Every structure is written in structure tokens, then in C-alpha cells.
Amino acid sequence: MKVLSRLIALAATAGALLFGAGAALAALGHPIPWQMDLQDAATPVMDDIASFHYFLLWIIAAISTFVLFLLLIIIVRFNARSNPTPSRTTHNTPIEIIWTIVPVIILAVIAVPSFRLLFVELDVPHPDLTVKATGKQWFWSYSYPDNGNFEFDSLMVADKDLKPGQPRLLAVDNEMVVPVNKVVHVLVTGADVVHSFTVPSFGIRIDAVPGRLNETWFKATSEGMFYGQCSELCGRDHSFMPISVRVVSEADFATWAAQAKQKYGSEDGAQPNSFAAAAR
Numbered sequence: 001m002k003v004l005s006r007l008i009a010l011a012a013t014a015g016a017l018l019f020g021a022g023a024a025l026a027a028l029g030h031p032i033p034w035q036m037d038l039q040d041a042a043t044p045v046m047d048d049i050a051s052f053h054y055f056l057l058w059i060i061a062a063i064s065t066f067v068l069f070l071l072l073i074i075i076v077r078f079n080a081r082s083n084p085t086p087s088r089t090t091h092n093t094p095i096e097i098i099w100t101i102v103p104v105i106i107l108a109v110i111a112v113p114s115f116r117l118l119f120v121e122l123d124v125p126h127p128d129l130t131v132k133a134t135g136k137q138w139f140w141s142y143s144y145p146d147n148g149n150f151e152f153d154s155l156m157v158a159d160k161d162l163k164p165g166q167p168r169l170l171a172v173d174n175e176m177v178v179p180v181n182k183v184v185h186v187l188v189t190g191a192d193v194v195h196s197f198t199v200p201s202f203g204i205r206i207d208a209v210p211g212r213l214n215e216t217w218f219k220a221t222s223e224g225m226f227y228g229q230c231s232e233l234c235g236r237d238h239s240f241m242p243i244s245v246r247v248v249s250e251a252d253f254a255t256w257a258a259q260a261k262q263k264y265g266s267e268d269g270a271q272p273n274s275f276a277a278a279a280r
């Protein structure tokens, strides 16, 4: 008993420490050491995903507690010692109706917000700009068909080249830059194998499939750096092709886009590649 109470005390302390640390270090746009929860939401869609997640967590907790409670009753009251002559009942119509109807109601209660969320995610609102992300072995290329049709590659910063504040395995040399509070339509494709474009705090994840153009969208509501990673096992350097999105003010975005057009744009205005042509 002493061991058990010590274990419980230890678990409680560890839990308090973890939650305390999580709350203290919670940061927008990237994971933190010992993080146990979802990353903070930076878009309305991720807000909805998080609320749906917690809603499901309550339902799951209630069901698990109920089942555990039933198991305990059976263990205590109906074991061979306390109940030597078991009942031979095989049917109980009311209880069978209840255990059919109640799960159906629970599923319906889950289905309504679930479908609502799916529609919000899949139904791209009228976009303010389009960015095309192409997954390549092993980096991402971004092109901006609405802002001068330039394209650039985004490669991970090696550990030895990290600048202060840049997270390891997440920082890149050329970030994808988007304006704040604007609907960004993201076209996603793969150039070689299947990759997956994922930014947790935006609540987006979509496969980058060669020969196919997938779409998703996000509307970041705060400025800053937001990180994601390729989320489809794509080969040797799968873990080393991060996604870094810098969300800036509209004015800063215009300045950046003008500079990027100078820096990356092709002089004759030709399409950077055939995928961009398909995106138009």
C-alpha cells in the first residue's frame, strides 16, 4: 500500500510538472520539449479542430469511465466466490434496445460537428492569394502565381548554421511568406514521390502527390513563425524537409513579394515549371 501511495504521489508530481511546464513554455507555431497537447491554434480552422478534439476527449473519458465502472461491479459482485450460482439470463429486451440506441445517439452527436469541420476544411473560401508548395526529395519549393509567378526552394538549415532563435530541424533558408488575416489557398503537389504538407498550428495536412494537384487553405490570425514537417514517409531525408511559414503584415508581404520577384523571378516571365501551369 505504501508503494502504491508513493507511486500515486510520484505520478501526481510528474503530471503537475509536465502541465506546469507546458503552460509556461507554450509557444505559438512550434512544438516545445515535453509538450503533451496540441500546438496552439493560429487559424480559425485549428481552433475548431482543437475544440472538436477536446469535445471527443470528454466523450471518450465518459465512456471509458462507465465501462471501467461496469467492469469493477462485475469483478466485485459477480466473481465465483461472492456469486456461486450465476443467473442463466440470456436476453433482456429493454437493455438491448438501450445499448443499441445510446451509441447511435453518441455517434450522431459526434457526426454533426465532425462533418461541419470537414466542410470548413475542404471548402476553400475565396482566396486572397495562392501559393503552390511542391514536395521534392528532400525540400519544398514554393511558387507565388498571383504575385509575380516566382518560385524558390526552401531547404533546412543545418545544425551548425542555426542562428539564435532558429529551431533545430524546423528552420529553413527561404521561408514561405504570407500576409496575416488573408485566406491563403495552398496548392500542393509532389515532384518525385508522395510527401505531405503539414503545419500543425494552422490545422492543415495534405498529401503532395506527383501528377496531382491537391488544395487546402488557411487564414493565419497572428504574425510570426509557424513550423511544420513533411508528414508522409518519403525517403532518406524525410525528417529533414521542414516547412517554415512566416506570417507578416500586408505591407511587409508586399515588400517581400517585390524583392522575391526580383530575386527569384524568371526574366521572361516564363512559368517556373509545368506544375505551376497546371495551377493556373
Ligand SMILES: [Cu+2]
Pocket (backbone or CB within 6 Å): 135, 136, 194, 195, 196, 230, 231, 232, 233, 234, 238, 241
Ligand atoms: Cu517528404
